[in-house]
Amino acid sequence: MNLVKRCGRGRTGGIPVLLAGTLALASTLLGGPATAAPQGTLHELAAAQGKYFGSATDNPELSDAAYAATLGSEFGQITPGNSMKWDTTEPAEGRFDFTKGDVITDFARQHGQTVRGHTLVWHSQLPGWVAALPSSRVEAAMTDHITREATHYRGAVAAWDVVNEPFNEDGTFRTSPFYSAMGSDYIATALRAAHAADPDAKLYLNDYNIEGLGAKSDAMYALASELIDEGVPLDGVGMQAHLAVQYGFPYEMRENMRRFAALGLDVAVTELDVRMQLPADAARTATQSSYYRQVVEACLAVERCAGITAWDYTDKYSWIPNTFPGEGSAGLYDENLSPKPAYAAVRTALGGGDSGGEPGAIKVRYRSGDSSAGDNQIKPGLQVVNTGTTAVSLSEVTVRYWFTGDNGASTYATWCDWSPLGCATVTHRVAAPGSPSAGADHYLEVGFTGGSLAPGASTGEIQLRLSKTDWSDFDESDDYSHGSGTSYGDAPEVTAYVAGDLAWGVEP
Numbered sequence: 001m002n003l004v005k006r007c008g009r010g011r012t013g014g015i016p017v018l019l020a021g022t023l024a025l026a027s028t029l030l031g032g033p034a035t036a037a038p039q040g041t042l043h044e045l046a047a048a049q050g051k052y053f054g055s056a057t058d059n060p061e062l063s064d065a066a067y068a069a070t071l072g073s074e075f076g077q078i079t080p081g082n083s084m085k086w087d088t089t090e091p092a093e094g095r096f097d098f099t100k101g102d103v104i105t106d107f108a109r110q111h112g113q114t115v116r117g118h119t120l121v122w123h124s125q126l127p128g129w130v131a132a133l134p135s136s137r138v139e140a141a142m143t144d145h146i147t148r149e150a151t152h153y154r155g156a157v158a159a160w161d162v163v164n165e166p167f168n169e170d171g172t173f174r175t176s177p178f179y180s181a182m183g184s185d186y187i188a189t190a191l192r193a194a195h196a197a198d199p200d201a202k203l204y205l206n207d208y209n210i211e212g213l214g215a216k217s218d219a220m221y222a223l224a225s226e227l228i229d230e231g232v233p234l235d236g237v238g239m240q241a242h243l244a245v246q247y248g249f250p251y252e253m254r255e256n257m258r259r260f261a262a263l264g265l266d267v268a269v270t271e272l273d274v275r276m277q278l279p280a281d282a283a284r285t286a287t288q289s290s291y292y293r294q295v296v297e298a299c300l301a302v303e304r305c306a307g308i309t310a311w312d313y314t315d316k317y318s319w320i321p322n323t324f325p326g327e328g329s330a331g332l333y334d335e336n337l338s339p340k341p342a343y344a345a346v347r348t349a350l351g352g353g354d355s356g357g358e359p360g361a362i363k364v365r366y367r368s369g370d371s372s373a374g375d376n377q378i379k380p381g382l383q384v385v386n387t388g389t390t391a392v393s394l395s396e397v398t399v400r401y402w403f404t405g406d407n408g409a410s411t412y413a414t415w416c417d418w419s420p421l422g423c424a425t426v427t428h429r430v431a432a433p434g435s436p437s438a439g440a441d442h443y444l445e446v447g448f449t450g451g452s453l454a455p456g457a458s459t460g461e462i463q464l465r466l467s468k469t470d471w472s473d474f475d476e477s478d479d480y481s482h483g484s485g486t487s488y489g490d491a492p493e494v495t496a497y498v499a500g501d502l503a504w505g506v507e508p
Contacts, residue, residue, distance in 0.1 A: 041053075041074045041075070042075065042343075042347065042350065043074065043076030044076075045347065045350035045351055045352045046307060046308070050303075051299060051305065051306065051307040053075060053076060053307060053308050053309075053310075053346075054076060054078055054079065054113070054114075054307065055071055055079075055309060055313040056078070056081055056271065056309060056312045057071055057078050057079070057107075058080065058081035059080075059082075059083055062103065067314065067317070068107075070313070070314075070337060071111075072110075072111035072113070073111070074313070076112075076113055077113055077114045077115070077309060078107070078113050078115055079115070079116040079270070079271075080101055080104040080115070081118075081312070082100075082125070083100035083101040083103070083104055085118070085119060085122065085125045086120075086126050086127060087127045088100055090127065090149075096148055096149070098149070098152050105153065105157070109156075114158045114159075115157050115158065116161070117150075117157035117160040117161065117201070118164070119161040119162070119164035120150065120160055120161070120162050120190065121142060121162060121164065122163075122164040122165060123176035124165075126177070130177055133177065136181075138181035138182065142186065142193075143193045146193040147196070150197035150201065151198065153198070154198040154200075155200075157201055159203070159204060159268075160194055160198075160201050160202070160203055161206040161238055162191050162194045162203050163186075163190050163191070164206045164207070165206070165208065166184075166187060166223070167210075167216050168216075169215070170215050171219030178190075184223075187223065187227070188227060188230065191203055191234055192232060195233035202236055202266065204234075204235065204236045204238045204266075205223070205224065205234065205238065206237075206240065206270055207220060207238070210256075211240075211241050211243075211256065212252040213252040213256055217256055220237060221260065224237060224263055228263055228264065228265075236260075236266035236268060237266075237268075238271075239253075239256075239267060239268070239269055240269075240270050240271035241270070241272045242273055242275070242311065243272075243273070243274045243291050244274065244275045244276065244327070245275070245276045245277075245284050245287040245288055245291065246277060246492065246506065251294075251363065251387060253294075254298040254301050257298060257299070257302040257304075257305055260304075261302055261303070266305070266306045268307055268308070268309070269295055269305070269307070269308040269309065270309050272308055273310065273311040273320065273331060274291045274292055275327045276288060276327060276328070276329055276330070278326055278327060278329060280329040282502070283507040285329075285340070285341055285342075286501070286503070287492070287504070288341075288342050289341045289342045289345035290345070290503065292345050293345040293346065293361070294361065296349035296350060297389065300349070311330075312331060313332050314333040314334070314335065315330065315331045315333065315335045316333075316334075318331050332346065361387045362386055362392055362397065362496050362498065362503050362504055363384075363387050363496070364383070364384055364399055364494045364496045364504055365382070365385060365458075365491060366381065366383075366401075366481070366483060366488065366489065366491035366494050367380075367381045367485055367489070368381070368482070368484055368485060368486060369381045369463060369465075371486075373474075373475065373477045373484070374473055374474070374477070376468070376472060376473050376474065377465050377467045377474075378401075378403060378444070378465070378479075378482075379463070379464065379465050380444070381462065382399060382464065382494065383459055383460060383488060384397060385453075385456075385459075386453040387456075391454050391455065392452065393451075393452055394448035394451040394453055395447075395448055395449065395450050396499045397453075397496065397497070398445055398446065398497045399445070399446040399447075399495070400446075400495045400496075401443060401444040401446070401464075401481045402440035402443045402480040402481040402507075403440065403443065403480070403481060404439060404442065404475070405441055405442050405468065405474075407472060408468050408473070409470035410468075411468070411469045412442075412466055412467065412468055413466065413467055414429060414444060414465070414466045415428070415465045415466070416462065416463070416464055417463040417465060418461070419459070419460065419461070419462045420460035420461070421448070421451065421459055424449075425448055426447075426448060426449075427447040427449060428445070428446050428447075428464060428466075430442055430444055430466060431445055437508045438478070438480075438508070439478050440479070440480040440508035444464065444466050446462065446464065461488075481494045491505070492504070493506065493508075495507050
């Protein structure tokens with residue numbers, strides 16, 4: 001989806017290792033061994049596992065004393081939102097101003113944090129003079145800008161998003177003054193300039209919607225492979241991870257991270273938030289917590305995942321409401337700077353606290369088994385997948401497929417036609433929710449008499465049918481859970497529960 005700026009409040013980086021308290025984090029961010037830290041804050045929990053946990057920030061927010069206190073104590077890494085972008089640091093050609101960025105690096109130094117520099121080259125937030133340059137002058141202007149900024153912050157920034165968001169959604173290169181003047185070679189030129197200015201900084205390419213497998217992440221993988229083959233200095237790939245509960249989780253994240261790591265690159269989650277349609281409710285909040293947890297688990301499972309940065313930790317300063325009207329509540333803390341359930345989920349995933357009360361990690365995949373949306377049967381195909389790291393007892397799992405009964409009989413018959421588990425182990429019934437909603441005045445509830453689902457395992461296809469007892473027709477076109485796809489895909493409109501707690505999806 002198009003983002004005005006998924007990393008729109010820019011954040012990424014590292015600071016000089018001047019304090020003893022920063023040694024563990026800095027060695028992790030720069031690729032060295034990590035030392036165990038007391039397990040209290042999110043960053044301390046992450047550092048104990050060789051990672052960092054950080055937050056984006058911006059200059060106006062630092063005047064909020066309560067906000068700054070949590071930023072400085074809970075997080076071991078910060079990324080400046082806007083103060084290192086081109087329109088701020090070089091508003092007129094040759095006239096540089098690093099005042100705002102210096103405030104961020106000073107804050108980090110005072111609090112023993114590293115800084116991720118964001119960003120040296122980006123198609124957005126460019127001063128007008130850059131776009132007005134003749135093509136013959138763009139390369140020199142870009143190289144000079146990178147050299148001046150990276151030199152200024154040498155020793156104060158541990159990693160740079162050198163090139164930000166180079167790709168369109170289909171994997172083609174995004175048009176920018178740099179691409180128009182130099183083609184895709186601008187990326188290698190930018191990386192070489194950054195390395196020359198600061199040989200010790202980790203150099204990243206950063207983009208959104210590359211967390212899972214697809215055309216855009218494939219393009220990034222191909223680019224990274226090419227740059228490595230050509231000997232261009234590249235240390236890592238940043239996956240922004242601006243997620244939304246209504247669009248499903250990128251379940252190939254772990255696999256995707258591993259293929260970049262296999263190239264010899266680090267990966268980092270650079271701009272994590274999980275937005276939802278407002279108002280927030282229990283179901284959306286539970287799904288949000290699950291997404292945050294799964295991002296952390298993916299990073300922990302990949303040795304070369306350096307760490308995670310929340311795209312500002314609190315809803316109070318989130319960029320989401322202004323960019324996505326009607327959406328928000330995307331952070332780990334609410335607008336009053338109080339931790340949300342997502343914060344507890346992250347702590348649990350990092351090894352802090354008892355995970356016993358958290359719902360199981362499962363998802364539901366769905367396909368339509370009927371080409372007609374207007375006949376006398378509904379035929380959903382369902383799969384339950386364990387996305388966690390421990391086994392899930394199937395006897396505690398139930399799945400709800402939501403539909404409308406329309407006219408005719410109000411009683412139903414249900415069948416399991418086939419399952420590799422054996423239909424005798426699959427239970428099914430139709431029930432009505434206490435508060436019917438549009439597209440969902442009934443649901444088909446599926447359960448299991450026993451068995452266990454191992455981490456990464458699937459139940460396989462469960463072929464189901466239901467009809468009204470008078471065999472009158474349905475109109476499935478407006479049913480909440482109905483889809484027309486005949487191949488399996490993640491289905492957040494089909495909800496799943498473990499021991500009665502919502503563990504997957506968004507209820508109607």
